[in-house]
Structures are given as structure tokens and as C-alpha cells.
Amino acid sequence: MLYAILAYHEEDVVASWTPEEDAALMADLQRVHGQFHREGRLGPAARLGATARASTLRGPGAGLVIDGPFAETKEQLLGFYVVDCATHEEAIGAARDLRRANPTAVYEIRPIMLYRPGRPFPVTEAPAEGA
Template sequence: MYYAILAYHEEGIVESWSEEEDAALMTDLLEVNDRLVAQKSLGPAARLGSTQNAVTLRGKGPGIVIDGPFAETKEELLGFYVVDFPSIERAVEAARELRRANPTAVYEIRPISLYVPGASLPSGEGN
């Protein structure tokens, strides 16, 4: 079964890290990533761009586009992982590994009811 592991954090804190602090964190997270890849349990994963560059589409019909994400929380969704495990307990274990690497983040684990891989992006797209 596929699960989404959604990574939430206070964006201001993440953006305050020095390049060295961010690189050290990414090294730790990529070690978890590599283990999950070796287990053939990891699908797409992404670190999302700044919420200041995001928009939200909501409302009826064609909808209305508003600035930024619309959430009343301190934390923003800053990234996600798609994992494939036989149970939610195993997905929680994977999220715990990620949390050991980034203990100040909050991880939400949610079953995916539909997974359509889509086409690969051309090189340089989506960066």
C-alpha cells in the first residue's frame, strides 16, 4: 500500500539555517532516503519551494487564486515522500527515521487511495 509522509515545519526556522546546517540535515535525510530506496519502498520525494511563492486555488466553478497556502498553523507543508509498505506501522517507522534526522519537523502519515506516477519531467524542469 502506498502512504504519503508529509513533512511540516516552521518555514521561518528552516530558512534561518545556514548553508552548512541545511547541508548537514540534508545529508542525514538522504541517508534515510538511500535506505528506503535500497528497500524498494521509496517513491517520489520532494522538498517544496517557499510558501511565499505559492498560490491556492479555491472556490466554486473556475475558482479564485489567492496568495500562498491557506492554513491556520505555525507549520507549513515543506516536503513529502511517497512510500510503499504493507502496513501503516511500517510507514510510521520510516517517518520515525526521518524524524531522527530532522527532530523539529512534524510528519503526517496518510494512506494514498490513488497513485498515478505520471510522466517524467524533462531535465531541469521542476527544480
């Protein structure tokens, strides 16, 4: 089953890191990404842009577009992963791997009920003929 692992952190803290600190953290995370990729479990992942540039669409009808993230919280959603795990416990283990690389982040683990891939992913697309 596919799981979304949502990465939350205090955006001001992340923005305060030096380029060297940020690069070191990303190198640590890249090692975890590489592990997931080698195991064939990593789907799309992204580091999201600043919440100051976010918009939210809410309300009835065509809705109202407002500035900013959806919720007012201490932490902001700064990125996400889609991973293929057999069980919820395995998905929690994947989030723990990410947390070891970035121990100050908060990770939310949620099953994905519908996945429309932008690129092939073993669980959702059959291999191409002759592949």
C-alpha cells in the same frame, strides 16, 4: 500500500539555517532516503519551494486564486515522500526514521488511495517485458 509522509516545519526556522546546517540536515535525510531506496520503498519525494510563492485555488466554479498556502498554521508543508509500506505501523516507522534525521519536523502519515506515477514504482506498474 503506498503512504504519503508529509513533512511540516516552521518555514522561518528552516530559512534561518546556515548553508552548512541545511547541508548537514539534508545529508542525514539522504541516508534515510538511501535506506528506503535500497529497500525499494521510496517513490517520489520533494522539497517544496517557499510558501510565499504558493497559490491556492478555492471556491465554486472556476475558483479564485489567492496567494499563499492553503492553511494558516505555525508549521508549513515543506516536503513529502511517497513510500511503499505493508502496514500503517510500517509507515509510522518510516516517518520515525525521517524524524530521527530531522527531529524538529512534524510528519503526517496518510494512505494514498490513487497513485498515478510519473516514473515506474513497483506497486503500481508491471515490469517492462524482457526486464
